[in-house]
Amino acid sequence: MSSQRLGLSTRLRYLAARAQRINVGSVIERAKEASTAHSKWTPAVVADMLWQAGFRNVGFQDYIDYDFAILTRDERATYMTHPVSNQLSQKYDDPAFRHIFHDKLEFDRVFADYLRREWLVVAPDNAEAVRELTERLGTIVTKEPIGQAGTGVHRYHAADVTDWAEFHAGLLSRGELLIEEVITQHADLAAVCPGTVNTTRVTAFFDGTKTHILAMAQKFGRGEVSDQMTFGGFYTMLDERGHSMGPGYDSHSHVHEFHPDSGARIADFQLPMIDDVIAFVDQVARVIPQVQYVGWDIVVTPDGPVLVEGNWGAGVYENKPSATGIRTGNKDRYRKAIGF
Incomplete structure (x- = not known):
């Protein structure tokens, strides 16, 4: 695909909306969190966070979650961020079809063949x-x-x-x-957390011909009805073959080398049926080709992957350097696939 820059007007509108919503107190609290974690001077972190937000498309929570306080400029540039993801969603997800992903009833009707329940x-x-x-x-x-x-x-x-x-x-x-x-998950997922159906977030881009896998994250719950962070859940990034890249973590500074309930070592996790997962994502990505950039939530069952939902505002799941020791992200893969 030829290189296409994200529209300047889209970016300016997004920045203007963020400026209106900025909570200075929240920024300072996040800066203090980073200062404590990485032994940095708080005023310097505040200034850096504001600069990154205004001129580098880095969300305040991105700055904290991905340890930007300890990364070099070149390392930071490898990370996908929520502002950039939002701009991609606005550009590549047709507004006329977004309602299918907003409304769970409509989503189940349209994607009924892939729910398998x-x-x-x-x-x-x-x-x-x-x-x-x-x-x-x-x-x-x-x-x-x-x-x-x-x-x-x-x-x-x-x-x-x-x-x-x-x-x-x-x-x-x-x-x-x-x-x-209720979905019956694969035994390899249940071994980590049997009380929650643990979803795999696969962020993908369909260019009209090919489906590109941009990032994969495995979410794990804590026995609640959902594996989201609001229910105590966390995630680990997966490599291209579905293997965990390190410990699990969330947006509340919690790092889990082992699952708190089962004791399973998160870095040992291997997503089962990875080839089936990749093929499945390609299938669902073609159902609504007008919505090209989607974060798909799937669950691997004993019989193969099933669909939970699709998120047209895909969000971002990225590597956390202080947890994994890896100081690069997935932005290059996004750029190669989408061409921005």
Whole structure:
């Protein structure tokens, strides 16, 4: 693909919006965090964070998460950041099709062939269908149509329900309109955290002909309904063959050499069925070709990968140098695939 620079107007609009939202107190707190972690002078870190945000497209949380305080200019340049990712999303994800990824009900309808599990939309007249499905499955997951970072996701056990009419009415009143079968994950994932379905985030770009895998991150939960950080989850970056690149970490300065609950060593993790995963991502990326840049959440099951959701605002998962000892990121892979 020929080189294409991100539009200046897009960048200026993004910077203007960020300037309006800036929380100086939050910036200073983040700077103090970096200063303590890396023995740096706080005012110098504040100045560097502001410079990086204004002139290098580096988000404040990116600066903390990816240890920019200890990286050289050349090393920093290898990292993908959230502002750049946002600009790519705006450029390559057609607004006319983004709603499919926003609305979980619409997403399940469009990508039904790739979910490979039962699902049901809760409606005023299907209380009996809700009961039948829940009793048959034993445990279900419900989702609110619009949500992110694990919000609006709930888990229920049929054995705990005493009044099915009330249960159905409660789902409707709370807006939990999507019921899904709980995914049975591969034994290699369950060995790390059996109580949560652990998703793999595969960030990919479809150029109209080929699907490019830009980055892979394995998320692990803590036994909750979601593996997101809001539920105590964390992640580790995977290499091109699906092997962990080091310990797990989150955006709250927690580093996990071992899973806190199972004791599994995170750096030993190998994503099973990696070739199937790559082929699967290529398949789902072609369903809505107008949305080219997507963060796909999948789960590897004993029978192969299944789709959880797609995020048109792909976000960024990157290497953390202080945890892994690796001082480079994935930006070069993005550039080669997308041409910016």
